[in-house]
Amino acid sequence: MSATRYAYLGPEGTFTEVALRTLPEAATRELVPMVSVPAALDAVRTGEAAAALVPIENSVEGGITATLDALTGGEPLMIYREVLLSITFALLVRPGTKLSDIKTVTAHPAAQPQVRNWMAAHLPQAVWESAASNADGARLVQEGRYDAAFAGEFAAATYGLEPLVTEIHDAENAQTRFVLVGRPARPSAPTGADKTSVVIWLGDDHPGALLELLQEFAVRGVNLMLIQSRPTGEGIGNYCFAVDAEGHIADRRVGEALMGLKRICPKVRFLGSYPRADVSVDEVRPLRTGTSDSDFTEAADWLARSQDGRI
Numbered sequence: 001m002s003a004t005r006y007a008y009l010g011p012e013g014t015f016t017e018v019a020l021r022t023l024p025e026a027a028t029r030e031l032v033p034m035v036s037v038p039a040a041l042d043a044v045r046t047g048e049a050a051a052a053l054v055p056i057e058n059s060v061e062g063g064i065t066a067t068l069d070a071l072t073g074g075e076p077l078m079i080y081r082e083v084l085l086s087i088t089f090a091l092l093v094r095p096g097t098k099l100s101d102i103k104t105v106t107a108h109p110a111a112q113p114q115v116r117n118w119m120a121a122h123l124p125q126a127v128w129e130s131a132a133s134n135a136d137g138a139r140l141v142q143e144g145r146y147d148a149a150f151a152g153e154f155a156a157a158t159y160g161l162e163p164l165v166t167e168i169h170d171a172e173n174a175q176t177r178f179v180l181v182g183r184p185a186r187p188s189a190p191t192g193a194d195k196t197s198v199v200i201w202l203g204d205d206h207p208g209a210l211l212e213l214l215q216e217f218a219v220r221g222v223n224l225m226l227i228q229s230r231p232t233g234e235g236i237g238n239y240c241f242a243v244d245a246e247g248h249i250a251d252r253r254v255g256e257a258l259m260g261l262k263r264i265c266p267k268v269r270f271l272g273s274y275p276r277a278d279v280s281v282d283e284v285r286p287l288r289t290g291t292s293d294s295d296f297t298e299a300a301d302w303l304a305r306s307q308d309g310r311i
């Protein structure tokens with residue numbers, strides 16, 4: 001039963017649901033809306049759902065902290081896929097509401113930086129309150145709790161609302177990245193255009209600790225795509241780092257970088273290696289000289305021969 005269920009950040013009508021429906025297998029799964037990202041991930045942990053789709057990063061504000069924190073703590077989970085979605089908001093209201101009637105507005109916190117300038121220009125007096133998701137904001141407008149919600153235009157019909165303004169986005173080409181998360185298992189094989197996500201805890205506080213962490217990637221020619229610090233919860237100044245690196249854990253340069261981190265850091269959590277949604281294999285940046293799998297193999301053979309005196 002659970003193998004057929006995919007949880008997502010609900011309720012019905014979120015961007016997350018739209019992103020989930022772009023996955024071919026979604027057509028054959030039961031899609032289950034959940035009230036929050038932690039609830040969606042816990043449904044996977046308990047086995048209620050086989051996987052969950054949750055927002056993790058947007059191109060305007062960076063990492064979505066609630067998701068990063070829910071993946072950093074608790075029983076380990078792994079990312080198997082990513083989905084990129086272009087985001088533009090509509091201002092949804094109960095039929096008949098005019099712009100001048102709007103005193104309160106709601107949406108998911110990640111929406112705010114994407115509509116802030118528009119709000120300052122068009123609704124300077126309106127008070128903002130956060131909702132659990134954009135669709136949940138629309139539901140609260142339907143219930144009369146707020147005057148307007150920023151959400152996908154497609155959510156209007158579900159909640160009996162009308163789009164008063166459409167195509168709202170402060171930044172052109174704003175995108176949100178979603179990840180499909182499941183229980184730990186062997187990652188799918190490398191495609192040649194992959195990404196690896198890890199969370200890394202720094203050890204004792206000393207000058208250059210972050211540089212040492214970054215060097216493990218740099219010396220092996222591994223490019224980073226995201227680095228986001230998050231407090232560990234163990235007092236001011238204690239941070240861990242959520243990092244996305246180009247490549248797959250089965251690529252030698254990535255595996256060696258992770259081994260390097262494992263040696264120097266107290267804790268490293270592997271969050272998965274999965275195909276990149278932003279580029280295809282022929283668009284991936286060329287490898288730096290000396291960092292291909294065969295370069296690593298030849299160097300290991302040379303070392304073994306040298307250790308044997310077979311020079």
Ligand SMILES: O=C(O)C(=O)Cc1ccccc1
Nearest residue numbers: 014015016108110111133134
């Ligand atoms: O999926 C949604 O609708 C969400 O509430 C998360 C979100 C927030 C802002 C932009 C895209 C997705």
